Amino acid sequence: SSELTQDPAVSVALGQTVRITCQGDSLRNYYASWYQQKSGQAPVLVIYGKNDRPSGIPDRFSGSSSGNTASLTITGAQAEDEADYYCSSRDISDDWVFGGGTKLTVL
Amino acid sequence: EVHLVESGGGLEQPGGSLRLSCAATGFTFSNYNMNWVRQAPGKGLEWVSYITSDSGAIYYADSVKGRFTISRDNAKNSLYLQINSLRADDTAVYFCARAVAGSYRSYYYYYMDVWGKGTTVTVSS
Numbered sequence: 001s002s003e004l005t006q007d008p009a010v011s012v013a014l015g016q017t018v019r020i021t022c023q024g025d026s027l028r029n030y031y032a033s034w035y036q037q038k039s040g041q042a043p044v045l046v047i048y049g050k051n052d053r054p055s056g057i058p059d060r061f062s063g064s065s066s067g068n069t070a071s072l073t074i075t076g077a078q079a080e081d082e083a084d085y086y087c088s089s090r091d092i093s094d095d096w097v098f099g100g101g102t103k104l105t106v107l
Numbered sequence: 108e109v110h111l112v113e114s115g116g117g118l119e120q121p122g123g124s125l126r127l128s129c130a131a132t133g134f135t136f137s138n139y140n141m142n143w144v145r146q147a148p149g150k151g152l153e154w155v156s157y158i159t160s161d162s163g164a165i166y167y168a169d170s171v172k173g174r175f176t177i178s179r180d181n182a183k184n185s186l187y188l189q190i191n192s193l194r195a196d197d198t199a200v201y202f203c204a205r206a207v208a209g210s211y212r213s214y215y216y217y218y219m220d221v222w223g224k225g226t227t228v229t230v231s232s
Contacts, residue, residue, distance in 0.1 A: 100151050
């Protein structure tokens with residue numbers, strides 16, 4: 001199965017913009033989905049498809065894709081956005097794959 | 108309201124077996140494909156297995172092939188994961204998640220829009 005690569009950790013000042021990236025061959029054929037996971041909780045879907053947000057997800061979360069790279073952008077990061085973020089997609093063998101996760105710190 | 112509730116986790120010895128269950132409420136379970144995802148302590152998310160709505164297609168991660176069996180009972184709105192030959196590295200929180208697919212122009216996309224809170228499996232002697 002293919003792999004998705006994320007930076008292990010990223011930090012952002014309160015109210016600033018941060019981009020979390022995800023690289024992998026499968027992203028040339030599939031849009032990534034993005035999940036937020038706070039400590040001790042289940043993951044929550046924040047972005048799917050081209051750039052869609054589930055109901056209840058703030059519009060400061062957005063997604064984009066280019067080539068083999070998908071990005072999750074948080075515009076005006078809030079303290080409550082501090083969490084682990086995972087990208088995911090399927091691959092050509094129909095398996096699902098997650099990135100290793102990015103720990104976001106809001107300073 | 109849409110809910111998934113996992114159960115069946117616990118402490119088991121290496122080589123033992125467990126059967127995890129996931130009860131679905133608030134949606135038409137038989138219309139949806141489903142996933143199992145696990146998370147070892149302090150580690151990231153790992154996809155485990157996927158089953159289509161009619162059980163017609165099933166996939167497993169290489170790390171669990173031959174030991175794990177996914178199944179579902181649409182009449183009972185339930186998803187299952189049979190885990191055999193347990194190993195220490197199977198220790199994790201196991202989540203069930205609803206799987207959805209879509210397309211936009213030439214791109215397909217797949218995502219998990221509803222997750223349970225997870226059930227903990229600990230493998231230790």
